Amino acid sequence: MEVIMAVTPEDQSLVFELRKRIFVDEQGVPEENEFDEYESTSLHFLALDQGIPVGAGRLREYSGEAKIERVCVLNSLRKSGAGRLVMEAMENEARKMGLTRARLHAQTQAAGFYQRIGYLPASGIFMEENIPHILMIKEL
Numbered sequence: 001m002e003v004i005m006a007v008t009p010e011d012q013s014l015v016f017e018l019r020k021r022i023f024v025d026e027q028g029v030p031e032e033n034e035f036d037e038y039e040s041t042s043l044h045f046l047a048l049d050q051g052i053p054v055g056a057g058r059l060r061e062y063s064g065e066a067k068i069e070r071v072c073v074l075n076s077l078r079k080s081g082a083g084r085l086v087m088e089a090m091e092n093e094a095r096k097m098g099l100t101r102a103r104l105h106a107q108t109q110a111a112g113f114y115q116r117i118g119y120l121p122a123s124g125i126f127m128e129e130n131i132p133h134i135l136m137i138k139e140l
Contacts (some may be wrong), residue, residue, distance in 0.1 A: 044056065101138070122136060
């Protein structure tokens with residue numbers, strides 16, 4: 001399994017198809033809310049398993065911190081290590097950008113995963129797209 005930065009239009013299209021499949025089709029997020037004004041200014045990451053897209057994530061700078069967003073892995077490959085690889089790739093890129101802290105809005109059902117890789121809860125539970133989330137932060 002490998003994680004690449006999705007820089008070509010083809011790779012970005014694979015990222016967007018994966019996010020649509022997971023967030024829109026599986027979790028019921030309205031498509032117009034899943035894709036926003038930050039797509040063109042964010043860095044997109046794509047996990048590939050033998051060339052097949054299995055996970056993705058988005059990274060952007062926000063108030064001097066790394067903002068990690070839209071992290072997803074195909075349901076059949078959750079707990080395979082794909083999510084960890086996507087997170088490591090984004091954190092490494094954030095460090096190259098000179099950022100020393102990462103923040104993300106974790107779905108509460110995934111908070112344990114983020115805690116295992118060093119993220120700490122930094123808020124109470126709040127709703128985004130009718131899904132409970134919690135702010136989590138990690139020093140990079």
